Amino acid sequence: MNLLDIKEAEKRIKELREQINYHNYRYYVLDSPEITDAEYDKLMRELIALEKKFPELITPDSPSQRVGGEPLPYFERVTHREPMISLADAFDEGELRDFHRRVTETVGDNVEYVVELKIDGLAISLTYENGLLATAATRGDGIVGENVTQNVKTIKSVPLRLRVPPEKTPAIIEVRGEVYLSKEGFKKLNEEREEAGLAPFANPRNAAAGSIRQLDPKITAQRPLSTFMYALGYVEGIEFTTHLEVLEYYKECGFRVNEHIRLFNNFDDVVNYCMSWQEKRHSLPYEIDGMVIKVNSLEFQRILGSTAKTPRWAIAYKFPAEQKES
Numbered sequence: 001m002n003l004l005d006i007k008e009a010e011k012r013i014k015e016l017r018e019q020i021n022y023h024n025y026r027y028y029v030l031d032s033p034e035i036t037d038a039e040y041d042k043l044m045r046e047l048i049a050l051e052k053k054f055p056e057l058i059t060p061d062s063p064s065q066r067v068g069g070e071p072l073p074y075f076e077r078v079t080h081r082e083p084m085i086s087l088a089d090a091f092d093e094g095e096l097r098d099f100h101r102r103v104t105e106t107v108g109d110n111v112e113y114v115v116e117l118k119i120d121g122l123a124i125s126l127t128y129e130n131g132l133l134a135t136a137a138t139r140g141d142g143i144v145g146e147n148v149t150q151n152v153k154t155i156k157s158v159p160l161r162l163r164v165p166p167e168k169t170p171a172i173i174e175v176r177g178e179v180y181l182s183k184e185g186f187k188k189l190n191e192e193r194e195e196a197g198l199a200p201f202a203n204p205r206n207a208a209a210g211s212i213r214q215l216d217p218k219i220t221a222q223r224p225l226s227t228f229m230y231a232l233g234y235v236e237g238i239e240f241t242t243h244l245e246v247l248e249y250y251k252e253c254g255f256r257v258n259e260h261i262r263l264f265n266n267f268d269d270v271v272n273y274c275m276s277w278q279e280k281r282h283s284l285p286y287e288i289d290g291m292v293i294k295v296n297s298l299e300f301q302r303i304l305g306s307t308a309k310t311p312r313w314a315i316a317y318k319f320p321a322e323q324k325e326s
């Protein structure tokens with residue numbers, strides 16, 4: 001095997017890695033593939049064959065590294081650099097307006113809010129070091145979570161490397177969001193479980209949690225999990241001034257960010273938007289259990305701070321429980 005072979009292989013492996021990562025991004029993040037599954041599989045087969053021949057050329061962001069390794073005996077614990085907060089709940093319009101009044105008493109009337117859907121899945125924290133996915137952890141108790149990196153790497157909407165240029169790549173960033181199963185994916189999974197004589201999952205949230213907290217990544221890899229990223233944890237090497245900027249940056253990085261996120265500068269619109277989703281949510285392809293309202297300015301978030309348990313700059317509006325069809 002002469003030096004030329006290895007140099008040629010290295011060039012071709014880099015090309016294939018970038019092409020396949022791009023096509024994963026197109027299919028799983030933008031939901032608009034450019035090639036057929038057969039063409040994608042062909043690229044994957046060529047990459048795996050080349051990496052088999054030249055294992056020293058395998059890199060951590062190679063799409064071949066997504067398919068899980070051996071089952072783990074247990075999950076290691078991970079301490080979040082920045083705690084994962086839990087939100088206070090508002091159950092009606094009055095409680096929403098109380099939140100707004102408390103905010104304006106502290107930062108004044110000129111405040112913008114970002115309003116987002118509250119995805120009914122499992123919270124996750126992804127730590128990228130110099131642009132590479134280093135650790136994925138569950139929320140746990142907010143301070144310490146479980147290391148589920150091998151499982152999260154099987155989720156194709158999670159980039160193994162941030163899709164931004166080096167000058168926009170932070171040394172460290174904790175990207176937070178939700179892993180979820182679509183209503184369709186949940187239904188199909190439960191049909192498979194019933195056929196296999198296994199107990200069905202009660203709801204998509206339990207199914208997502210059960211799929212991520214699997215010790216065997218090959219089982220996780222078979223589950224149609226997806227993600228929406230929506231919050232920032234610890235970050236080093238990049239500055240943001242608003243929450244909306246963080247979400248725009250996440251899109252540049254190649255994360256899935258929910259399309260129904262809106263910015264409002266008056267609270268009546270916030271309330272109307274939240275109420276409008278009480279019925280509309282039934283037409284969504286995934287489950288939500290409410291809305292999340294956040295002060296957009298990160299400076300105002302710092303001024304408002306947090307109570308012992310929850311931020312003063314955000315609140316969850318929970319939809320009233322529905323009568324289950326009997």
Ligand SMILES: NC(=O)c1cc2c(N)ncc(C(N)=O)c2s1
Pocket residue numbers: 085086087116117118119120121123178230231292
């Ligand atoms: N516990 C939390 O802080 C959050 C939980 C959730 C959730 N389940 N879905 C969406 C958001 C969001 N868009 O911010 C948040 S924030």
